[in-house]
Amino acid sequence: MDGELLPADGELFPRERTEIAPGAVHVPDWLGPDLQRELLDACRAWARPPAGLRTVRTPGGGTMTARQVCLGLHWYPYGYARTAVDGDGAPVKPMPGRLAELGRQAVAAAYGGPSPAGTGAGTGSRAGGGGADTGAPAEPEPPYAYDIALINFYEGDSRMGMHRDAEERSGAPVVSLSLGDTCVFRFGNAASRGRPYQDLRLRSGDLFVFGGPARLAYHGVPKVLPGTAPPWLGLTGRLNITLRVGGLGTAPG
């Protein structure tokens, strides 16, 4: 019996790459154990001050339950800055070339080639997407230059409400990597936070990419399943690494 023929988590059949909506692709087990460990170590370093992990406050007076650190550009509700304007004010850490490269590889893995399968390279109209005020957004072409990473840390009953990633001026696909505990990821539609949506499980090592017609879909994390991280990883809770292309030039927000 050759154990290597079985999926790493001992399931009978490997989970398969699935396009859950046009432009939205789930690639299970995309990150191998070594890369997951490497990324976890890096996240621990990025989470340290200055401009480290912070609690995000929303304009309505609430707080996000997932804590966050940004690389490349600092996201805050709702824009981008070069410093941790809603944290300690320090300059945001640079975007590592390694993450930018991972973003490019992720898009190729998700869409099976340089261009999103069946979706065209861009997102079409960003009308209503917020942020852009200079007319038509850039229609990006792969390979995309990922220049922003958001690292979200979920512990306890942390969640993330339904939202769109709409502060970017590029329609390049968003790349999402999961480490640690499994979560329920809700992927919906571009018109509203409500139905129709699909719930899927993102596990440690999974890749999810949304671009093309799915780029501005509402999505969120209604639940993290405690104690489901692979024991060899050594993480309690869940980390999400979201890679985005800002299209913001040199003077964001």
Ligand SMILES: O=C(O)CCC(=O)C(=O)O
């Ligand atoms: O944690 C996740 O899987 C989603 C994160 C997310 O949607 C975001 O940071 O914009």
Ligand SMILES: [Fe+2]
């Ligand atoms: Fe998001």
